[in-house]
Amino acid sequence: MMSREDPFARAQRLAELANGPLEKLRKHQELLERMAGYPSPAVERLLANHERMERLLSSAQPGVEFLRRWQENDPQQFIRRELELANSASALIRAAETALAKPSPIEEAGRLAKQLEIATGASAAARFFEQNSLARMAETIARQVDPFKNAIERHQLWADRLEVQMRGVTTPWVRPEIAALSIEGFAVVSRLNTAVRYKTPFDEEASEVIDDDLGDPIVIDDAAEPEARDAAHIEAGMHPGMLAFAPPAVGEILIQTGFSLKAEYAPLPATTDGSDPGLLFHPGHNALMTSVEQHLRKLISVTMSNQYGEDWIEKRVDTKMVADWKQRREEAVAKGEPPLELLQYSYLMDLKDIIIRRDHWRDVFKAVFDSKEHFSVSMERLHPIRLPLSHGRPIGTGQQFHLVSEASRILGAMGIDVFKK
Structure with a gap:
C-alpha cells in the first residue's frame, strides 16, 4: 500500500538517503579514472543527478519540478529508480559502471x-x-x-x-x-x-x-x-x-570453470623423536593452504640440506627467525605437542623469504619456480588468507579466487597436480 507521506517530503528523504552513497562516488572518481583510463559516464550521470536534486531542493519552489515528475511517472517506479541511484555506490557497482562505460558487444x-x-x-x-x-x-x-x-x-x-x-x-x-x-x-x-x-x-x-x-x-x-x-x-x-x-x-x-580440486590430505611432518604425531589435515580450504605450506617446507628442507648440509638452518637463516622458531617449538611441546623439525614452526612468509634470498634462489629455487617476482606476488596473495582460515573464519569471494589459483599454481610448480582429471 502506498504511503500518504507528502510527495515533497518523500523527495527530501530520498535525497538524504542518496547523499551518503553518492558523495562516496566523488572520492572514488579518481580511482575509476585510473582503472578505466577515462571517467565513467555512468558515474558522471549519477553525480549530475545528485547535484540537480540539490539545486531543486534549494530553489524557491522546490516541490514544483518534483511533483511534475511524480505526476508523469508511476510513483512506485519513480521511487524504485531513485533508490536504485542511492544503492549504486558499492565498490562492485562502481567498477561495473566503469567497465560497462566501455564499448561492449554484450x-x-x-x-x-x-x-x-x-x-x-x-x-x-x-x-x-x-x-x-x-x-x-x-x-x-x-x-x-x-x-x-x-x-x-x-x-x-x-x-x-x-x-x-x-x-x-x-x-x-x-x-x-x-x-x-x-x-x-x-x-x-x-x-x-x-x-x-x-x-x-x-x-x-x-x-x-x-x-x-x-x-x-x-x-x-x-x-x-x-x-x-x-x-x-x-x-x-x-x-x-x-x-x-x-x-x-x-x-x-x-x-x-575447472576449479574442481582433489581434496587430498597434505603430507604429515615427521617428529624428531620418532613418535606418532597423531595429526590429520582435513580437506577443504584450510587443507589447501596447509598443503602449500607443508609441501614448501618439505621442498626447502630437502633441497637446502642437499645444497648446504644438514645444519643449513643454523648457517643460512636469520638468527632472530631461528630463535622465534625455537620458542614456538618450546611452547608447543610444553602444551603436550610432539616435537617437530624446526622448520615446521616457520610462518608462510618466512618460507617466502628463505626461497627468494638471492643465493638460495640462484642455487636452489629458480629451477623450481622460474620467476622470483611472480612467485613472490603469489605468496603475497596467499598471505592475507592464512590467518582467517587458521581461526576457522570465512574468507571473501575474491580471496577464494586467490586461494584456489595461487595454491594450485605453487603446488603445480612443485609437480603436485591438485586438479581432478
Missing part, C-alpha cells in the same frame, strides 16, 4: 536482463541466459574476452568451452543490474583456470594473465568483513567481473 544483453528483471523479477532475469541464448552469449563473450592462447588457440573451441561451462551451472548466476559484467566475469574465471593449470604456471604468458585477473596482493585488517575484502580486491586491480556473480552460484561457477 551491453544489449545487460539491457535485456534489466528489462526482464523489471517485468518478471530478478530470478527470471538471472535465468535469461540459460537454454537457447547460451550458445549466442558464449559466442559473443568469446570474442569479448581473449582466451589463454597457450591453452586454447581457436575461437570456436573457446566459445564451445564457455557454452558447456555456463550450461553446467544450475543456480541463477547472472546479476541483472550488472548482467554484462557477470557474463564477462564468467569468461575471465574460465581463462584464469587455463592459465593456472598451464604446464609452467609461473612463466611470463601465464603470469601476465593471472596478474591481470587477480590484481595486486591486498593489505587489509584481519577482522575485515568479506565485503570489505572484495572491495579491496577491486581497488587492487582484480577484474570486477569475477565478483559480479550471484553469491549462491560462486561454488558452481568455480567447479564448472
